[in-house]
Amino acid sequence: MAGETDLTQLLKTMQPVRQEGEYVFCTLANTTHCPPHLDPVGYFKEAEGLTLMVPKSQADAAGLAYPAVFALITLTVHSSLEAVGFMAAIATHLANHGISVNPVSAFYHDHLFVPTKDAERAMALLQSLTDSACSQSPA
Incomplete structure (x- = not known):
């Protein structure tokens, strides 16, 4: 369709x-795969690292840093x-x-x-x- x-x-x-x-953007350097304990709504592989778009609660639980919070x-x-x-x-x-x-x-x-x-x-x-x-x- x-x-x-x-x-x-x-x-x-x-x-x-x-x-x-709420959602956040996080980055993981030196990896090309998402850790199994995270369930991102999206991700993108960049030269600098793996960008993850994840629920804020998941980032907080995993101790991931993020610069801003999004709807x-x-x-x-x-x-x-x-x-x-x-x-x-x-x-x-x-x-x-x-x-x-x-x-x-x-x-x-x-x-x-x-x-x-x-x-x-x-x-x-x-x-x-x-x-x-x-x-x-x-x-």
Whole structure:
């Protein structure tokens, strides 16, 4: 099943959902595999080490350091990995309101890590982006 590529349709139907809990980014140097006691929502291998996106509670239990705490917002529309401008529109809209975002695109959905303190405002701004897309184009 192919994901949506039309930017207007993506913005109209993104349906953001805030996931439960708090999340952090941690790094483990000199390893390419996640320790079995951690269950990350995502990870990325970099030259400097393995970056893990894990629930804050797991990082705390493992004694892992992290620089900030994030909320995780999932955009439930099935977006195509080849969609043009979707993340740019979202990141720009949030940035225009002083909210940083660390987007992660997976096969079915896009996920946004935003500072926990800004999560509710980010949800409202995402809704305003949807409302704007709906009012600017025919249904």
